[in-house]
Amino acid sequence: MAIEVIATGRAIPPRLLTNDELAKDVDTNDEWIRSHTGIGARHVAASEVAASDLAAEAARNALAMMIGVDADSGAAADAAIAEAALSLDVIIVATATPDHLVIPSTACLVQNKLGAWRASAMDISAGCTGFIYGLETAAGLLSVRGGNRRRVLLIGAETLTRFVDWSDRSTCVLFGDGAGAVIVEKTDAPQEGAGKRGLLRSILRADGAGSVHLVCRRGAGRSPFMPGEVVEKSPYIEMNGQAVYNFAVKVITETIPEIAAMEGISLDDVARIIPHQANARIIQAATKRLKLPEDKFFLNIQNYANTSAASIPIALDELNRGGKLSKGDILITMGFGGGLTYGANLLVW
Ligand code: ACO
Secondary structure (H helix, E strand, O other): OOOEEEEEEOOOOEEEEEEEHHHHOOOOHHHHHHHOOOOOOEEEEOOOOOOOHHHHHHHHHHHHHHOOOOOOOOOHHHHHHHHHHHHOOEEEEEEEOOOOOOOOHHHHHHHHEEEEEOOEEEEEHHHHHHHHHHHHHHHHHHOOOOOHHHHHEEEEEEEHHHOOOOHHHHHHOEEEEEEEEEEEEEOOOOOOOOOOOOOEEEEEEEOOOHHEEEEEEEOOOOOOOOOOOOOOOOOOEEHHHHHHOOOOHHHHHHHHHHHHHHHOOOOOHHHHHOOOOOOOOHHHHHHHHOOOOOOHHHHOOHOOOHHHHHHHHHHHHHHHHHOOOOOOOOOEEEEEOOOEEEEEEEEEO
């Protein structure tokens, strides 16, 4: 039995906000943003679009790939995708920017949008590491004896541009919106030995002592909005950029060799490392310390900025649809972010 990703999808809001356009309203410029982060543009969800909308669109695209139809080809495709949604046993949405603060989960909203009536549904809150935690959770749910589950839809979906302080140039330039989805299935492929496939191992870690470095303080139980209160800013993410930068470089440099060694794999044999897209400089620093070729790490931050839990599944879908993944490729995904959390998955495609 193996736990394999059998299909991928993504949803990117059409509205593109370039650095130059952003610099008309914020005291920044394209040169600073590119040289300090690698970001060239980000996508911004329309005001009526929330995480569950992007998540459902990414999911439909993944379901369409699974059954071999074009998601936008009309009523027959819609019906086939709706039918395929009925094969889902679990829906997991990793998000730091859910539709609603307390309840319901964004995953329940996605279940309803897809009509995936057989599926259980829950969210994972692990910041930018949400997809990494989600993949291991999916594998666990599929592996449990007597669980009778075969297929999990795992989505990372974010509307981060709605949770930034647009007057703080050190954070507002960093984030973008989007969603990526994968369908994870329990298959008959071997999980060990020659020809082994699928998810082989994950590392999941947290450092709650660092929670102060990335925090959205307002609106929930610790600091609820009070009746009559005049709110000057909607809830926004505060970040200690230097602390997060140092944390990220350290955990990437430690975790990637660790997960490869646990599986007895040399990093030379890894086809691609797919890191969370937070800052190209973080990845370049880690690449140097690990003495790896730069192209071993996949980077698309220039087009999307940081989409938190969505960044790794968006990258996976780009690679997959672009024909850049071959059966048997060894991949490592690496996440890090709010919590603080971090972790990695090692899988054979
Ligand atoms: N445009 C122009 N100037 C800016 C901007 C901007 N957008 N932002 C900051 N500056 C200025 C600062 O005001 C400062 O000016 P000063 O020297 O006159 O005071 C100067 O640039 C340097 O500021 P620093 O904050 O020291 O810049 P740094 O080189 O550290 O880069 C950054 C900041 C990009 C945020 C970096 O610290 C970083 O990438 N940290 C990690 C962030 C991260 O990964 N976050 C996401 C992870 S978690 C998650 O994904 C949700």
